Amino acid sequence: MEGKIIKGIAGFFYVSPNAGDQIYECKARGKFRNEKQTPLIGDIVKISTTNYEGSTKGDFLQGTIEEILPRQNQLLRPAVANVDQGIIVFSLSYPVMHLDLLDRFLVIMELSNIDSVIVLNKLDEAFGDKYKEIVNGYRLSGYKVICTSATDGDIDEIKALLKDKTSFFAGPSGVGKSTLLNAICPDFKLETGAVSQKIKRGKHTTRHTELLTLSFGGYVLDTPGFTSLKMDTIEPDLLQDYFIEFNQYKDKCKFNGCTHTHEPDCAVKLAVENGSIYKSRYQSYLNYFEELKNNKKW
Ligand SMILES: Nc1nc2c(ncn2[C@@H]2O[C@H](COP(=O)(O)OP(=O)(O)OP(=O)(O)O)[C@@H](O)[C@H]2O)c(=O)[nH]1
Ligand SMILES: [Mg+2]
Ligand SMILES: [Zn+2]
Known part of the structure; x- marks a missing residue:
């Protein structure tokens, strides 16, 4: 039988078959461990079932994962396979948005070859108009940016984007990922948690990743908030x-292999100066480039 892994907890994988709505609680065959292959949420798997009387434990039928079908793509954090897009959520009020973290996540998404949509939530509490510069900056970079308010029910645009696709929600704790998903599909009844009054940060309310079925078509994953991201596996020159x-400018740099840091006649730097590249993105690039170069010395 073939199905999709929707959840993984403590060594068990929960598989939803293509036909029927019974969920199978599965162990993975030992061979996966030997081949250092871990089943991921979103994986399409072949399972064998033990459908005799008494084979259910609790609410679930029992099965074993025999085979993982080839993945269309995969991501390490959140650990998920076969997604169409990542919805990267940040907040326009508290917790305060760190563009550096957003840019890191976007790099990881480009590395993994998965489309990103940037969602800026808590529009109802935005600090003034300053966010418009950020919205324009990222649109200039080529990303889709949507401003939402989960509490005002201002979510139609994001809903349309999710229809018939497999998407995941990712972003720092407390930005409103679970609240948005509850507004999109009230049946989800996901747990949400207030942002700490004192330190203005989220409290890591969501602990598990689970693939949820959207009533209007498609799948969506809620994930725990992240606080930092490591990117030390990228060659500095490939960043x-x-x-x-940068792609549309870098062929016009004077030097072959220009890193767009200190070289003269750099088309990327020129584009930053004349406003064709958002300067905060370029600043993030410089920061990571330095960081990656320094890491390499070790
Ligand atoms: N004002 C306002 N508050 C919001 C909005 N969306 C969410 N919140 C509040 O922000 C807090 C955090 O929301 P959650 O949905 O738990 O945040 P999360 O991103 O899922 O956080 P983690 O699960 O910890 O990663 C809650 O108190 C929500 O009510 C919004 O659009 N506007
Ligand atoms: Mg949450
Ligand atoms: Zn250059």
Whole structure:
């Protein structure tokens, strides 16, 4: 039988078959461990079932994962396979948005070859008009940016984007990922938690990743908030490939292999100066480039 892994807890994988709505609680065959292959949420798997009397434990039928079908794509954090897009959520009020973290996540998404949509939530509490510069900056980079308010029910645009696709929600704790998903599909009844009054940060309310079925078609994953992201596996000289807006300029740099840091006649730097590249994105690039170069010395 073939199905999709919707959840993984403590060594068990929960598989939803293509036909029928019974969920199978499965163990993975030992061979996966030997081959250092871990089943991921979103994986399409073949399972064998033990459908005799008494084979149910609690609410679930029992099965064993025999085979993982080839993945269309995969991500390490959140650990998920076969997704169409990532919805990267940040907040326009508290917790305060760190563009540096957003840019890191976008690089990881480009590396993994998965489309990103940037959602800026808590529009109802936005600090003034300053966010408009950020919205324009990322649109200039080529990303889709949507401003939402989960509490005002201002979510139609994001809903349309999710229809008939497999998407995941990711972003820092407390930005409103679970609240948005509850507004989109009230049946989900996901747990949400207030942002700490004192430190203005989220409290890591969501602990598990689970693939949820959207009533209007498609799947969506809620994930725990992240606080930092490591990117130490990128060659410094390749980093520029993942800042997608640099691509249209870098052939015009004077030097072959220009890193767009200190070289003269750099088309990327010129584009930053004349406002064709958002300067905060370029600043993020410089920060990571330095960081990656320094890491390499070790
Ligand atoms: N004002 C306002 N508050 C919001 C909005 N969306 C969510 N919140 C509040 O923000 C807090 C955090 O929301 P959650 O949905 O738990 O945040 P999360 O991103 O799922 O956080 P983690 O699960 O910890 O990663 C809650 O108190 C929500 O009511 C919004 O659009 N406007
Ligand atoms: Mg949550
Ligand atoms: Zn250059």
